[in-house]
Amino acid sequence: MKKIFGLMLVLVMTATIFAGCAKEEPVVEETPEVTEEITEETTEEMTEEEVDAVSTASIVTEGDALVAALSADGFWLAATLNDIVLEEDLVVEGEFTNRDEIARKIGLYTQDADRNVLERFTLTAPSMIVRSENFRLQGGTFVGDVYVEANGFHLVDNTIEGNLYFASQEYMDSRVEDETGVVTGVVEVK
Structure with a gap:
């Protein structure tokens, strides 16, 4: 447990140092596939060829890095460390x-x-437009409206403080129901 915490602390500190030295590029950290426990042995065994945007995560603390992580050139998973x-x-x-x-x-x-x-965070934006299939919005709170333009939307242990709109009935019917997801506004095809 201490090793994992220490590793995460080192990653965050490294990101902070790079953020201070970077020109205007957002800092995006790559981590091993999140399906495995991250240990010192895991990071030492990884080669550059094993890390790719298809299966790695992006841990972000800034809006620009989050936007980049969720873009078409981003990562399968983006995790925030703050609001x-x-x-x-x-x-x-x-x-x-x-x-x-x-x-x-x-x-x-x-x-x-x-x-x-351990901690939950809030992401605020005018809206979120989802074009990635099987997108999972998990944990914390999203403040704004969500527009879904893909199959398999999944809301898990998250509150949307806004409306949830689907571009078609097909997209709405393909969503994965989860009782831990809450929408304070309307849920409809629009």
């Missing part, structure tokens, strides 16, 4: 895989090695 406010719409697009299945996810929370949620 983030965006002035423009957030567009989630591109096809990514996790465990050889099409998947995309944003995690607005942190967790321990046993996957217990």
